[in-house]
């Protein structure tokens with residue numbers, strides 16, 4: 001498939017607020033922007049994320065800036081392929097059948113002609129449009145602009161799905177699946193679909209690596225044989241059939257283990273840390289000239305992976321959070337001057353808190369990491385709670401675990417993967433609320449709910465189950481197509497392959513200038529707390 005480098009590619013452009021240059025106006029105190037002067041817009045906000053990108057070095061007075069910019073992006077979104085290392089690798093016709101084949105014969109039923117015009121595979125030149133809104137001005141709500149004039153630039157990424165030609169003979173494949181990081185609804189659904197799809201291609205050897213990357217080095221842990229029969233019902237429960245862990249052996253140890261086990265397809269389910277690991281494994285395999293396809297499937301209830309509409313597990317988390325919020329509401333509503341506080345997950349990003357608040361319609365105050373707030377003072381949260389008790393009689397607060405970290409004691413601790421252990425803002429807010437109302441002599445009945453692990457451990461809801469199914473299948477198609485160092489995601493409701501570094505350079509964040517955050521504010525009716 002020399003097509004990888006020869007594609008007549010639609011031009012790719014910078015993709016997302018969270019990973020691109022972005023010019024626009026923020027409604028309130030975004031924690032990143034710095035103000036710079038600009039001829040066109042007088043003042044534009046440039047998000048710190050662009051430090052990773054080339055935008056700051058673009059000379060917009062150059063008439064060719066757009067072309068140069070697009071060439072750069074096309075390069076960045078090019079999918080790494082085993083052909084890069086094995087130029088003589090010869091593809092074979094896909095063994096993945098789009099028409100039903102009978103399990104007994106392994107053949108297509110009749111009426112399938114090879115020269116049929118429609119064959120249903122994805123063409124390597126197919127693309128998915130990353131951005132679908134034309135912003136006529138950087139002042140438009142949520143505007144994500146590349147240049148100060150907010151020029152329209154088409155942004156394309158590679159469409160996911162089965163290719164006509166494959167780079168692995170199924171009988172030579174030993175595939176492995178590993179699930180890392182924290183739990184997330186849908187892990188079992190993805191494992192199941194990967195196993196099933198591999199079998200459809202004709203793979204006979206698929207194994208699960210137990211307890212995340214740890215399973216590669218811990219000799220007490222043995223790989224689990226996986227088949228359609230083994231995984232048939234695993235999606236009916238939450239968690240991961242294979243187990244998860246944080247912390248890991250070195251990349252070199254992992255690749256030693258891959259070599260020793262004869263694994264040549266590795267499916268890695270995890271968040272940004274796991275994907276950083278997957279990319280490092282992919283690079284190490286390249287360095288050692290091993291023909292191994294490493295494909296990620298982004299997993300995180302936090303929804304903090306760049307470029308994607310959402311990650312699997314997020315929808316379920318939002319749905320499950322409704323129960324906690326509703327309980328907090330009922331408690332608060334049934335008490336004299338009741339205040340219900342719910343803490344939801346979201347280490348760096350407030351997506352779960354924002355969407356759960358929006359969805360429930362029962363939240364009066366939503367606090368997320370991306371938007372600074374004060375607890376005390378005339379504009380503080382407590383003063384607004386007082387107002388709510390006086391006017392409504394009760395109040396519900398939904399707070400993300402990563403919110404207000406400047407207001408809690410730093411722990412200076414990290415978990416086994418190196419993630420910072422956060423101070424408990426939920427407990428702090430609860431304590432401060434009790435103290436405040438006691439001090440001002442107003443009765444307040446404060447109830448605190450922390451449902452975090454209950455939300456993470458449940459099985460995927462229907463919408464996530466479908467997402468998992470498509471992602472799992474596409475991960476296998478990507479590996480067979482010869483891509484490595486890639487991940488798969490849903491973008492504007494379509495499915496795409498992306499080079500791993502493009503989605504993990506930093507966590508995806510709620511944009512305080514986005515329509516969604518503004519909708520949340522409209523719904524809660526909360527003021528700025530600064």
Ligand SMILES: Nc1ncnc2c1ncn2[C@@H]1O[C@H](COP(=O)(O)OP(=O)(O)OP(=O)(O)O)[C@@H](O)[C@H]1O
Nearest residue numbers: 181182246247248270271272273274276277300417
């Ligand atoms: N930069 C990195 N390079 C190699 N491996 C990494 C890197 N960062 C994390 N890992 C490994 O990836 C695994 C998962 O990382 P982590 O615990 O951060 O979870 P995650 O994938 O980010 O998921 P979650 O969303 O649950 O935090 C761990 O085994 C960790 O050691």
Ligand SMILES: O=P(O)(O)OC[C@H]1O[C@](O)(CO)[C@@H](O)[C@@H]1O
Nearest residue numbers: 182183300301302345346347415
């Ligand atoms: O307690 P654990 O397993 O380290 O996981 C906690 C973290 O995992 C996440 O759920 C992401 O998977 C974060 O929201 C949270 O901070």
Ligand SMILES: [Mg+2]
Nearest residue numbers: 181271272273
């Ligand atoms: Mg992480």
